[in-house]
Amino acid sequence: MEKTMIEKLIDTAIKQLDFSYTPYSGFKVGAALLTKKGEIYTGCNIENASYTPTNCAERTAIFKAVSEGVRNFQAICIVGGKNGVLTEYAAPCGVCRQVMMEFCDPETFQIILAVDKEKYDIFTLNELLPLGFGPSNLL
Numbered sequence: 001m002e003k004t005m006i007e008k009l010i011d012t013a014i015k016q017l018d019f020s021y022t023p024y025s026g027f028k029v030g031a032a033l034l035t036k037k038g039e040i041y042t043g044c045n046i047e048n049a050s051y052t053p054t055n056c057a058e059r060t061a062i063f064k065a066v067s068e069g070v071r072n073f074q075a076i077c078i079v080g081g082k083n084g085v086l087t088e089y090a091a092p093c094g095v096c097r098q099v100m101m102e103f104c105d106p107e108t109f110q111i112i113l114a115v116d117k118e119k120y121d122i123f124t125l126n127e128l129l130p131l132g133f134g135p136s137n138l139l
């Protein structure tokens, strides 16, 4: 992926931190999901007083896209930190990795973990979810 696109995704994910609703943990996460056509779907984490219904930023972005008929995903950029302060990578939780497995090719889908535009690393879904169970297992 081009560096300009990586930087755009990082900027977009960071902007989502303002919308993150986290009165309980204070841990703010932003996501920017890139489709193969070049569209970007955004997401933030949304907490709940009953805790369990909390939705992660990554799944917010993925479900927004899927609910609009879009499933051809190329990459997702994730940023996060306590009180929105970005000091280290916020890696996706196991549930989000599994949701990515449902819609993304584990060999090619790129997960960009970023602190800022100077510090980021790119992983494939396969690297973050080795031996994942997905739709192809049910064929």
Ligand SMILES: O=c1ccn([C@H]2C[C@H](O)[C@@H](CO)O2)c(=O)[nH]1
Binding pocket: 022, 025, 027, 028, 029, 044, 045, 046, 047, 054, 055, 056, 057, 058, 091, 092, 093, 094, 096
């Ligand atoms: O993959 C993850 C992991 C956690 N969170 C959120 C959920 C919760 O609001 C907060 C603390 O777990 O971080 C995400 O958005 N994405």
Ligand SMILES: [Zn+2]
Binding pocket: 056, 057, 058, 059, 092, 093, 094, 095, 096, 097
């Ligand atoms: Zn998650």
